[in-house]
Amino acid sequence: MTEFRILQLCTAFPPGGVQRHILDVSAWLRARNWRVAFGGTPGAWMNEEIDPEFFSVDIASVAAYGGALPRRVVAAHATARRLRQILKQEHFDLIHTHDTAPALVAKLASFDMKIPIALTFHGAEPKRVREFGMIAKRCADHVLTPSRMSADELAEVSGIPREKIHATGLGVHQPPAMKDADILSLRRRFLGEGDTLIVSIARLAHQKAIDHLVAVAKRVHARHPGARFVIVGDGPQRREAETWIREAGLGGVVKLAGASNIAHLFLAASDIFFLPSRWESLPITIVEAFRASLPVVATDTGGVKELVDDSVGAVTPVGDIDALTERLSAFVSDKALRSACAATAQKRSREDRFDPDAVNQKMADLYLEMISPARDQRRANG
Incomplete structure (x- = not known):
């Protein structure tokens, strides 16, 4: 020893x-x-x-x-x-x-x-x-x-x-083994009658810009009624987040899953990863999203651009609701784009730097x- x-x-x-x-x-x-x-x-x-x-x-x-x-x-x-x-x-x-x-x-x-x-x-x-x-x-x-x-x-x-x-x-560790039935069950639970599930893994705190997420969700859902959002995490802004969602009329569109030890299942059950943070260093959740073959839409903060480029998703200015809406909408509406980015994301996740x-x-x-x-x-x- x-x-x-x-x-x-x-x-x-x-x-x-x-x-x-x-x-x-x-x-x-x-x-x-x-x-x-x-x-x-x-x-x-x-x-x-x-x-x-x-x-x-x-x-x-x-x-x-x-x-x-x-x-x-x-x-x-x-x-x-x-x-x-x-x-x-x-x-x-x-x-x-x-x-x-x-x-x-x-x-x-x-x-x-x-x-x-x-x-x-x-x-x-x-x-x-x-x-x-x-x-x-x-x-x-x-x-x-x-x-x-x-x-x-x-x-x-x-x-x-x-x-x-x-x-x-x-x-970043590889996710644990998952059963297809568990992934499907979770997807059905949070997707409901929608067709595209967008996941964010984030503390409910000022840093993670949940207020911006809700604002973007309202605009994206207006364009794409099948879009659904799930936020995995808890934190000091739980009540504010509930209020933002309610006031935006998104009670059935944006769901708060709370803190969870099965974040890997949420990633596997989703179509797009969304991280509109006000600040970060190098978010581990982005690499975990890559491992789940998800395209990523995130804000340009810290080292996010070391991870994300146009081949795996999109990066927008911090707090730019218009840009976030446009880039996220593009992935919601284009399955071929999602598939191409997903394949590159999975390949990137296997690089030695992770x-x-x-x-x-x-x-x-x-x-x-x-x-x-x-x-x-x-x-x-x-």
């Missing part, structure tokens, strides 16, 4: 793409004898009952949704004290933080302990990218991001040396690069 121990520090652990990434990487590392623990505000996907190597640290109280700034500053110091106690007891070799609040808490907590800190950029609202870069420059030894475009942007706005920013790629082993090995190599000098220095200092 390796002697190295890693702490994966996340704001909170509700169902979500960032959390899924952390759990996938950690499972891969553990399978190769790395010792991995988790820290953050407990949630449905990670808590003390799920994993004995989970440490409850209320980082959510420090994040942007933790309340007014004075309250968050007080919370940051209290949370850092709690984490510092854990670090002294558990002796971690590296802290891998995910977003700025965990990075800030880790930096405060590890003062004078010489524990290297990695920080992954999972995407941010455009106006927050510079803020992320400023915090990353002060709190992290190395910065990771799945997207090459995001890496270049961070280097430009933050002043972090480009060699300390690493575009790791996006490792191989979990290759991507995770790159991360493990960076861990070793960061750990060895820090450990040698600690030993030299006694």
